[in-house]
Amino acid sequence: MASLHVLANPARFRRFSQKVLPVLSGATALVLAVGLYLALVESPPDYQQGETVRIMFIHVPSAWLAMAGYALLAGLGAALLVWRHPLAALMARAAAPVGAVFAAVCLLTGSLWGRPMWGTYWVWDARLTSMLLLFFLYLGHIALSRAYDDAERGDRAAAILALVGVINLPVIKFSVDWWNTLHQPASVMKLGGPSIHPAILTPLMVMAAALLLLFVVLVMVRTETEIDRRRLDAAERAQ
Amino acid sequence: MSHTPFIIGAYVVALLGFGGLLVASLLARRRIKRELGHRGLERR
Amino acid sequence: MSGFTALLARDLRLVWRRPGDVMVVLAFFVVATVLFPLGIGPETNLLARIAAGILWCAALFAALLSLDRLFAADYEDGALDLLLLAPWPLELAALAKCLAHWIVTGLPLAVLAPFMGLLFGLSGEGLAALGLTLLVGTPALSLIGGLAAALTLGARRGGALLALLALPLCVPTLIFGAGAVEAVATGGGFLTHLAILGALALLSLATLPWAIAAALRQAGE
Numbered sequence: 001m002a003s004l005h006v007l008a009n010p011a012r013f014r015r016f017s018q019k020v021l022p023v024l025s026g027a028t029a030l031v032l033a034v035g036l037y038l039a040l041v042e043s044p045p046d047y048q049q050g051e052t053v054r055i056m057f058i059h060v061p062s063a064w065l066a067m068a069g070y071a072l073l074a075g076l077g078a079a080l081l082v083w084r085h086p087l088a089a090l091m092a093r094a095a096a097p098v099g100a101v102f103a104a105v106c107l108l109t110g111s112l113w114g115r116p117m118w119g120t121y122w123v124w125d126a127r128l129t130s131m132l133l134l135f136f137l138y139l140g141h142i143a144l145s146r147a148y149d150d151a152e153r154g155d156r157a158a159a160i161l162a163l164v165g166v167i168n169l170p171v172i173k174f175s176v177d178w179w180n181t182l183h184q185p186a187s188v189m190k191l192g193g194p195s196i197h198p199a200i201l202t203p204l205m206v207m208a209a210a211l212l213l214l215f216v217v218l219v220m221v222r223t224e225t226e227i228d229r230r231r232l233d234a235a236e237r238a239q
Numbered sequence: 240m241s242h243t244p245f246i247i248g249a250y251v252v253a254l255l256g257f258g259g260l261l262v263a264s265l266l267a268r269r270r271i272k273r274e275l276g277h278r279g280l281e282r283r
Numbered sequence: 284m285s286g287f288t289a290l291l292a293r294d295l296r297l298v299w300r301r302p303g304d305v306m307v308v309l310a311f312f313v314v315a316t317v318l319f320p321l322g323i324g325p326e327t328n329l330l331a332r333i334a335a336g337i338l339w340c341a342a343l344f345a346a347l348l349s350l351d352r353l354f355a356a357d358y359e360d361g362a363l364d365l366l367l368l369a370p371w372p373l374e375l376a377a378l379a380k381c382l383a384h385w386i387v388t389g390l391p392l393a394v395l396a397p398f399m400g401l402l403f404g405l406s407g408e409g410l411a412a413l414g415l416t417l418l419v420g421t422p423a424l425s426l427i428g429g430l431a432a433a434l435t436l437g438a439r440r441g442g443a444l445l446a447l448l449a450l451p452l453c454v455p456t457l458i459f460g461a462g463a464v465e466a467v468a469t470g471g472g473f474l475t476h477l478a479i480l481g482a483l484a485l486l487s488l489a490t491l492p493w494a495i496a497a498a499l500r501q502a503g504e
Contacts, residue, residue: 054250058249112249143447143448154438157498172455175454176454178459
């Protein structure tokens with residue numbers, strides 16, 4: 001009955017999420033509606049970027065959450081490797097594709113912002129390049145965690161990868177910045193800029209809150225699924 | 240050059256990405272729940 | 284320390300007995316680099332300009348190509364279980380395996396690359412810089428690849444997965460390795476690049492043996 005012991009913690013999470021998830025989903029829908037209204041209707045066009053600034057309201061929070069998501073993966077990896085927390089493995093498995101989608105949305109919206117603003121879909125800008133590499137790290141994590149017939153091996157291997165990846169991220173960021181300043185004439189306009197007008201900041205923060213809530217809801221729904229899938233696998237193997 | 244198509248495009252991309260992931264996650268959860276139900280393992 | 288040298292000597296002996304394995308990697312490096320001028324065209328100026336990046340990328344691929352068997356044979360025949368039980372730290376075993384890999388691939392690549400650089404019209408200083416940066420940078424590649432090899436032990440799609448895991452982590456090494464060679468041509472900054480490249484290699488040396496050992500432990504569980 002070792003499997004029952006392992007599931008003790010995830011079962012508690014499941015009860016918790018069944019209580020919290022409806023509230024959280026409602027809050028997500030509400031904040032998202034407000035955020036979209038502020039972003040698309042209420043906020044004025046930027047004096048520099050014009051209407052195109054509206055892309056930033058998705059692009060920037062996606063970038064934040066993609067980075068935070070990798071930190072979450074690393075934290076969950078440590079929880080699995082150090083404390084053998086059984087829920088951490090399932091949550092990491094659930095969170096990795098979510099983080100990857102946020103990184104992908106960040107890259108694609110950045111590209112769609114770049115075409116009217118920079119005149120090209122892709123610039124080897126330091127931030128875009130780092131985000132691309134972060135996306136690749138997510139892909140590696142997803143592929144590794146699913147590459148084993150024994151799911152728990154995949155969990156542990158991916159946990160080690162996430163920890164090494166999170167140590168490497170600042171190094172990658174530093175080297176890409178270096179590479180970029182070496183190769184790129186500094187004429188390219190930076191995203192964001194030094195000061196952000198409050199009229200832009202409010203919708204940005206509301207959209208960030210909405211996407212954070214969406215991130216949490218997605219991870220919780222997918223964690224529930226992973227818990228059930230593990231139970232199903234265990235039942236199958238017991239037969 | 241008109242910027243509007245790019246703004247619409249960005250929001251469509253976000254909708255497809257986030258919405259698609261949400262729908263896929265909900266469907267996967269339902270499928271697993273149903274399979275657990277078939278085995279009499281669901282808990283309420 | 285005797286376990287370390289014994290393992291290193293054993294791995295080198297194994298390669299020495301079957302030198303074909305190393306030759307294939309070096310042949311891959313030569314053929315891959317020769318393909319670029321054929322694809323891009325024989326313009327000497329252009330080739331000299333991109334030589335550093337191409338030779339570094341080809342060396343990176345060649346090093347990774349040879350890595351998927353780094354721990355696989357030991358994993359399959361049970362030698363890894365003995366290493367796990369050995370009374371000396373697994374971190375040292377991981378280091379010995381990576382050092383052996385570096386001696387049989389990184390080192391020959393660093394020697395061979397300047398000769399390939401000749402085909403790209405690199406200057407004498409550029410050739411020396413290329414060999415030197417590969418000498419300093421390839422240990423990091425062996426360690427990063429060693430981690431990817433340990434993580435993918437027994438995985439489905441092992442080889443392609445190994446490359447997917449290792450390549451993003453190799454980016455800093457590639458940037459500063461190729462950047463150093465380029466700095467020679469454009470003037471200035473070579474030593475800075477080389478120093479950072481050395482720092483990256485030392486950082487890998489200081490952290491990755493532990494990660495590789497952790498990966499091997501969970502593979503042996």
